[in-house]
Amino acid sequence: MYASCGNITWAHKIFDSMQGKNLVSWNSMLDGYAKCGEMVLAQKVFESMQERDVRSWSSLIDGYVKAGEYREAMAVFEKMRAIGPKANEVTMVSVLSACAHLGALEKGQMMHKYIVDNALPMTMVLQTSLVDMYAKCGAIEEALFVFRSVSKRQTDVFIWNAMIGGLATHGLVEESLNLFKEMQMVGVQSDEITYLCLLAACAHGGLVKEAWYFFESLVKCGMTPTSEHYACMVDVLARAGQLTTAYQFICQMPIEPTASMLGALLSGCINHRKLDLAETVGRKLIQLDPNNDGRYIGLSNVYAVVQRWDDAKSMREAMERKGVKKSPGFSFVEISGMLHRFIAHDKTHPDSDETYSMLHFVVCQMKHGCRHGNQEETLLNDTSIEDDLILF
Secondary structure (H helix, E strand, C coil): CCCCCCCHHHHHHHHHHCCCCCHHHHHHHHHHHHHCCCHHHHHHHHHHCCCCCHHHHHHHHHHHHHCCCHHHHHHHHHHHHHHCCCCCHHHHHHHHHHHHHHCCHHHHHHHHHHHHHCCCCCCHHHHHHHHHHHHHCCCHHHHHHHHHHCCCHHHCHHHHHHHHHHHHHCCCHHHHHHHHHHHHHCCCCCCHHHHHHHHHHHHHHCCHHHHHHHHHHHHHCCCCCCHHHHHHHHHHHHHCCCHHHHHHHHHHCCCCCCHHHHHHHHHHHHHCCCHHHHHHHHHHHHHHCCCCHHHHHHHHHHHHHCCCHHHHHHHHHHHHHCCCCCCCCEEEEEECCEEEEEECCCCCCCCHHHHHHHHHHHHHHHHHHCCCCCHHHHHHCCCCHHHHHCCC
16 A cells, blocks of 8 residues: 555565565565665565565566666566566566567567467557557557457457557558547547547648547547657657747647757757747757757757857866766667667777777778768768768
């Protein structure tokens, strides 16, 4: 009870006062720390347990997933496969979520095989997680195959949302909207997430008229738009170049603008060269989120576009004065089922020498291909390009 209410201190006091703790007690404490995002303490409790069952492992994995530590979640699962009990369908929902966020398709396919090989119950939640994993990893055909194979999907809005959202994310706008029509035909009641997915599809497809229709339908159906719905609507307008309308929309909202709303508008202003409004929005973003390095860099880029170099430099100096550090960019790539992490200007990867060698070869080929005085040649003659391109 205390842990569920976020009071982990009192939860631990009760736990410490118990005599003769059993597995249920330990699991409750472990799950409490995991729910509160205290993963260092959750791991410590886990390692202190004399006995562990599938719930112990599942709680730790799920805690890492909810904390955004997806690689750690996968590492715990691999350890569970080696020395722990067999995973159940609850465990696999968390594992599939980790694969989805990492974009680890091969790992996700292996997890799907694990589910089938171990004859785990194909619950609706597990099937929805499979659809979500395949869609987020870009395997739309596999996502559709799982979706179409679900016999009871006519009764569950979540799996429809996962599929509609997956299609929208990958720019399959027409397919996404058609699936929504099919959802209506079979009588599945849409919810707030459904409309969020539809607005995202409209943003990718530049469908302003349709976006207004869905946003108004959301209200007509008795649902209250969230900040995410408003942010999506701003994104639709900004991408379509309707920047003044987007700004007016933000000013007239019944809620305070969020960083994601202003960020979407700023991107639209830069893309459509509405730089006077971009400066206004950029300054509002810094006021709203002063510790985010991207806010300063965004406004600095606006100044750079119009060659206001002193103002661009002042943004960098403002970051330094406030102690805001630029977070290094990183990404993941999966090769033969193994995840590799790429970080800007880092050469600690064991294959970094070979990677730099190949990059040098590619850059040379690019220079050779544009030796006719193109703008690209000027860019490629910049000696720093290899440092900018390499992500190891």
